[in-house]
Amino acid sequence: MWSKIDQLLKDQHMSLYELAKQSGIAKSTIYNFKYGNINKPSFELVEKIADVLGVSMDEFRGDRNEL
Secondary structure, rough: HHHHHHHHHHHOOOOHHHHHHHOOOOOHHHHHHOOOOOOOHHHHHHHHHHHHHHOHHHHHHHHHHOO
């Protein structure tokens, strides 16, 4: 799932810091997600990220096998 988020961040020229700030998610949580320390992200976490990136949560559905 992170590969899709990473691509969306690059497409929107957004940093992890900006994602954390706009979503209200702690930077440490974003980094833990990025580096695989969060294996099964909560619905709320994914929802906040999707909202900031302006995409539907369905964007991440195909990436479930990466979890």
